[in-house]
Amino acid sequence: MTEFTINLPATSANLGPAFDAAALAVNLYLRVRATRSKTWSIEASGHDPAICGKVENHLIVTTYQEVLAEQKKSAPPLGLRIQNGFPIGKGLGSSAAARLAGIALAVHFGRLRWNSARIIGEASKREHHPDNAAACWMGGVTVARMFGEAGVHVARFVPKGKWPLMLAIPQEALATEKARAVLPREYSRADAVANIQNSMLLLAAFFQSDPVLLASSLEDHIHQPYRAELCPLLPALQSLDVEQGVLGVALSGAGPSVLIFLDPKASMEKTKARVGARLRGQRLKADLVVTSIAKRGAEAFFVRGGR
Numbered sequence: 001m002t003e004f005t006i007n008l009p010a011t012s013a014n015l016g017p018a019f020d021a022a023a024l025a026v027n028l029y030l031r032v033r034a035t036r037s038k039t040w041s042i043e044a045s046g047h048d049p050a051i052c053g054k055v056e057n058h059l060i061v062t063t064y065q066e067v068l069a070e071q072k073k074s075a076p077p078l079g080l081r082i083q084n085g086f087p088i089g090k091g092l093g094s095s096a097a098a099r100l101a102g103i104a105l106a107v108h109f110g111r112l113r114w115n116s117a118r119i120i121g122e123a124s125k126r127e128h129h130p131d132n133a134a135a136c137w138m139g140g141v142t143v144a145r146m147f148g149e150a151g152v153h154v155a156r157f158v159p160k161g162k163w164p165l166m167l168a169i170p171q172e173a174l175a176t177e178k179a180r181a182v183l184p185r186e187y188s189r190a191d192a193v194a195n196i197q198n199s200m201l202l203l204a205a206f207f208q209s210d211p212v213l214l215a216s217s218l219e220d221h222i223h224q225p226y227r228a229e230l231c232p233l234l235p236a237l238q239s240l241d242v243e244q245g246v247l248g249v250a251l252s253g254a255g256p257s258v259l260i261f262l263d264p265k266a267s268m269e270k271t272k273a274r275v276g277a278r279l280r281g282q283r284l285k286a287d288l289v290v291t292s293i294a295k296r297g298a299e300a301f302f303v304r305g306g307r
Helices: 059-070 094-109 117-127 131-138 176-179 189-208 211-217 233-237 268-281 297-305
Strands: 003-013 022-036 041-046 078-084 141-147 151-157 166-168 244-252 257-260 289-293
Touching: 003 094, 003 131, 022 131, 022 166, 022 189, 022 289, 059 094, 059 117, 059 131, 059 141, 078 166, 078 244, 094 117, 094 211, 117 131, 117 141, 117 151, 131 141, 151 211, 166 268, 176 189, 176 233, 176 244, 189 211, 211 257, 233 244, 233 257, 244 268, 268 289
Parallel strands: 041 078
Antiparallel strands: 003 022, 022 078, 022 141, 141 151, 166 257, 166 289, 244 257
């Protein structure tokens, strides 16, 4: 029980119309290795090392300590080695991954007999919605909803066929609270119905491996139109089409990053070049990362290698 290692994938939530309900795991990882120690220490590499390497107010550390305190257990100091494979505050599920890492550490070092449902529920309670937490823990594509204080219903599946992805990640971060603040308090019946329809069709597109259906089902009326001003990459890329190697575009989480579904038959290099050219034409800058849906979540590493 003196050492623990876990890998947690990045996630992209909302997927256009499935606001606060669906997310997918991405093959970019937060890797955390923990060892019992006399004092707290963190060695961080990868993205945002200054944030990841600071013990004070560290989301992994505070979550670990809070969970064990609530369970009336001691929280022994740990030495952490963190390799962060995706940036913080850019719509890639960094807070959900950090909270899940802290919970997993608490379960391991506190010898808590928590199952995956309890772990996802605890993270969802702290995140205030379950989409990123479910996808990060379980991998693949997840649809989730909360009930009660920390109960979660989750459906998880791996889409049929090949679903290559590209992430357009800007230099500037965007606080989720700011992205939430621009959303209206009420929506019309037409907008609500349109999003329900598109969400159902989106799931069907994944199940049937239907790129045409995917492209037509990503339209959103709930959050993307209101966040576009805060996330300029989104309107700049939404007009890309299959001829340019793109099946569809959606805001990643609350933004500002953008998730791009790629045509698996097109050249990845040419598609990336076209996306880059579009951004340059709009005088926008972003890192373009080609990736894919992660079939395994943190749960697989927790069960097989963490305990």
